[in-house]
Amino acid sequence: MSQIEFQHVTYQAGEKAILRDISVQIDAGDYISIVGPSGSGKSTFLKLCCHLISPTEGILLVNGTNIMQQNPIELRKKIGYCFQTPLLFGDTIEENLNYPYLIRNQKMDSDRINMLLSRFNMGPDCLNQNIKNLSGGEKQRIALIRILLFKPEVLLLDEITSALDIDNTEIVEKAIQILNGEGITILWVTHNPAQSRKYADKLLTIDNGQIKSLEMLK
Numbered sequence: 001m002s003q004i005e006f007q008h009v010t011y012q013a014g015e016k017a018i019l020r021d022i023s024v025q026i027d028a029g030d031y032i033s034i035v036g037p038s039g040s041g042k043s044t045f046l047k048l049c050c051h052l053i054s055p056t057e058g059i060l061l062v063n064g065t066n067i068m069q070q071n072p073i074e075l076r077k078k079i080g081y082c083f084q085t086p087l088l089f090g091d092t093i094e095e096n097l098n099y100p101y102l103i104r105n106q107k108m109d110s111d112r113i114n115m116l117l118s119r120f121n122m123g124p125d126c127l128n129q130n131i132k133n134l135s136g137g138e139k140q141r142i143a144l145i146r147i148l149l150f151k152p153e154v155l156l157l158d159e160i161t162s163a164l165d166i167d168n169t170e171i172v173e174k175a176i177q178i179l180n181g182e183g184i185t186i187l188w189v190t191h192n193p194a195q196s197r198k199y200a201d202k203l204l205t206i207d208n209g210q211i212k213s214l215e216m217l218k
């Protein structure tokens with residue numbers, strides 16, 4: 001059974017079909033780069049995967065069950081979505097990293113937080129830092145760590161390094177590779193051709209609302 005399966009999915013906004021007749025299977029542990037021209041439908045594809053939007057036609061299965069029959073909150077615990085612009089709130093890093101525990105009525109797991117901070121090249125002493133003083137790269141890393149605290153099965157990444165410098169980009173790329181090695185499925189939309197082939201095992205090209213190709217890279 002595939003982890004995510006599109007069966008003839010179309011997504012229509014008003015009169016416009018943004019994705020048309022998409023059929024593709026994504027297996028657990030896949031690392032897929034998603035590329036294609038601007039406006040071709042890549043972000044829409046990711047939004048469908050975590051049910052931020054619903055298919056207009058066709059069927060979308062996650063772990064064998066139609067997403068329309070799944071609780072969206074439970075689905076989003078399994079499928080994390082990281083945007084190009086990191087969404088942080090409150091004042092400190094700690095507030096942001098405590099939030100996933102707070103909403104689950106759980107005590108903050110400092111060991112897991114420190115492990116992830118170190119994996120993303122940040123020290124445990126950063127927790128009291130005000131988010132206003134963070135660089136774009138640091139903000140993006142904290143947003144990713146927040147998604148990863150309760151290990152998702154799938155990570156959807158939407159151009160997450162396009163505003164980052166080379167050093168930050170490498171830190172993020174290496175951390176994502178380790179997470180994939182631990183079994184997390186990665187779907188990464190990128191405009192960077194070198195990045196799209198660096199670690200991924202498949203390259204999905206979307207063009208004008210349709211899948212143009214699915215290339216095996218390894």
Ligand SMILES: Nc1ncnc2c1ncn2[C@@H]1O[C@H](COP(=O)(O)OP(=O)(O)OP(=O)(O)O)[C@@H](O)[C@H]1O
Nearest residue numbers: 013014016018036037038039040041042043044045
């Ligand atoms: N809710 C909506 N209503 C109308 N048009 C939409 C809606 N969502 C997306 N679109 C349009 O659908 C097309 C595909 O959008 P999408 O964001 O998926 O493209 P993309 O490939 O991710 O683009 P980019 O690489 O520029 O981020 C665009 O033309 C966009 O303007």
